[in-house]
Amino acid sequence: MKKIAFLAVVFSVLLVSCGRFGNKEIDGKKDMRIVCLSKQLTEYVFALGKGHNIVAVDLSSTYPDSAKLLKTVGYHRALSPESIISMTPDLVIHSNDIGPENVLPQIKDAGLNIKAFGGANTIDSAKLLLKELGEFFGVQTKADSIIKKMNEGLARAADTLKALGVKDSLRVMIIHFGLRNNNYFVMSGRNGVGDKMIRLAGCTPATYDGKGAREMSAEAVALANPDVIIATDYGYDRMGSMDKFITDVPGVSLTNAGKNKRIVRFEEHDLIYFGPRSGDNIIKLVNLLYPKTRVTPQ
Secondary structure: OHHHHHHHHHHHHHHHHOOOOOOOOOOOOOOOOEEEOOHHHHHHHHHOOOHHHEEEEOOOOOOOHHHHHOEEOEEOOEEOHHHHHHOOOOEEEEOOOOOOOOHHHHHHHOOOOEEEOOOOOOHHHHHHHHHHHHHHHOOHHHHHHHHHHHHHHHHHHHHHHHHHOOOOOOEEEEEEEEOOOOEEEEOOOOOOHHHHHHHHOOOEEOOOOOOOOOOOOHHHHHHHOOOEEEEEHHHHHHHOOHHHHHHHOOOHHHOHHHHOOOEEEEOHHHOOOOOOOHHHHHHHHHHHHOHHHOOOOO
């Protein structure tokens, strides 16, 4: 029955579209209906002034606030092909990290145009992505302006940290609540964007050795013994308070961070890719990690 329902959706979309898909070449300079399956692409497209083209996003696309008003088509690693097809998009864009495995073949078979863009796991790749999107949408000048402001923000963050004269580097761990698997896990310690952000904020990622365990290891968290724990927004809010987070998340109460109540809340999307706001996000992180020396982003 599920297969029949899916085929019915595909057939109805193809009838309505009257050949509008057909894997034709897409001119990014014109307005179009876009389904965006990447949180960084969503932010970037809005920053470039093309957010009005987006008709649906994945559940992780929560910035800017305008993105929260759009229809969703599932989590980016657990997407619904039927939901994507039903939006009758001119183009589907993603960052090569979507799932399940059958989603791309199914939407391709439905005749949808699909375009993959690069990631934003480093500052340089973020700039390249902005340039690529700027060229695609025909707004190169706007992209160059955003990159310039991004450089200025990162320089301001570096100057801010230097002015603080931090001597003792705090050990910091990021604990994230994964919506897909409905559990907590340690995001840091993999040299990803989160670790880079920690270092740019003048701290050191706490060494976490979970020994391949799927569930977060309370023992490994305790041995890592971070001075501060960054809790991503959904997981922190899910607990309802700092005290609940300390007592209920495995191993946290045994760490210096737990004992000293050094748990700080941070937005997930600001820790997993670089972008136009990274400089301000680093300053925000510095303020949370070193609260006695607050600096206001300009």
